[in-house]
Amino acid sequence: MTNGEHAITGAGMDVDWDAEAGSFDDEPDHGLRDPEVRQAWASRLRSWLPERPCDVLDLGCGTGSLSLLAAEQGHRVTGVDRSPAMVGLARAKLAGRDAAFLVGDAAAPPVGEERFDVVLVRHVLWALPDPGRVLRHWRGLLRPGGRFVLVEGVWGSTVPTVGIPADRLTALLAPLARDVRVERLSGDARLWGKEVDDERYAVVAGVA
Numbered sequence: 001m002t003n004g005e006h007a008i009t010g011a012g013m014d015v016d017w018d019a020e021a022g023s024f025d026d027e028p029d030h031g032l033r034d035p036e037v038r039q040a041w042a043s044r045l046r047s048w049l050p051e052r053p054c055d056v057l058d059l060g061c062g063t064g065s066l067s068l069l070a071a072e073q074g075h076r077v078t079g080v081d082r083s084p085a086m087v088g089l090a091r092a093k094l095a096g097r098d099a100a101f102l103v104g105d106a107a108a109p110p111v112g113e114e115r116f117d118v119v120l121v122r123h124v125l126w127a128l129p130d131p132g133r134v135l136r137h138w139r140g141l142l143r144p145g146g147r148f149v150l151v152e153g154v155w156g157s158t159v160p161t162v163g164i165p166a167d168r169l170t171a172l173l174a175p176l177a178r179d180v181r182v183e184r185l186s187g188d189a190r191l192w193g194k195e196v197d198d199e200r201y202a203v204v205a206g207v208a
């Protein structure tokens with residue numbers, strides 16, 4: 001995820017994601033086309049998700065790259081994205097898999113009464129208005145014993161940077177989850193296809 005390429009502003013994601021969809025997968029960590037990058041994400045995701053097959057809700061799923069890894073690991077996936085073009089690409093990417101993709105707002109996913117074992121979100125939460133309120137809503141979408149898997153960061157080295165620092169995210173999660181664990185990802189160049197020195201991390205947090 002790079003702020004220059006997508007004209008991300010400090011106020012949030014001021015991006016036309018339908019226009020970006022066609023080239024989104026060109027970034028190594030988006031399309032996961034390089035086998036080494038793909039393997040790096042597959043291995044991290046396997047360690048973050050439950051071992052048994054479960055129901056994963058991928059919010060702001062984009063072209064479905066993480067959804068596909070989760071499906072390949074035996075999980076059932078529901079993806080939600082506001083961009084119809086992204087959803088179209090995700091549907092094509094996971095054709096024939098146990099997966100469904102919906103156009104909708106990640107902050108209030110259109111999943112009705114359905115509940116999930118995992119809320120999976122990569123590079124989306126930071127840009128949603130009022131992330132604390134959003135996390136509380138997502139908490140309500142989890143089954144007992146479920147977990148958040150949130151991959152976020154603070155991108156770029158020029159001020160103002162964009163993103164959400166890990167300590168802010170863990171503070172927001174503290175009242176909602178237990179066993180909040182932060183895994184630092186900046187030092188693993190295989191994930192990004194290059195060396196990075198900004199803050200990138202995953203938070204895995206279980207709920208009661």
Ligand SMILES: C[S@@+](CC[C@H](N)C(=O)[O-])C[C@H]1O[C@@H](n2cnc3c(N)ncnc32)[C@H](O)[C@@H]1O
Pocket residue numbers: 001013017018030059060061062063064065066080081082083086104105106107121122123124128
């Ligand atoms: C940086 S991309 C991340 C895509 C995917 N999570 C990944 O890691 O490959 C951000 C995605 O969030 C989606 N998005 C942004 N705001 C959204 C919202 N309020 N509701 C649903 N999707 C949203 C965009 O359409 C885009 O697909």
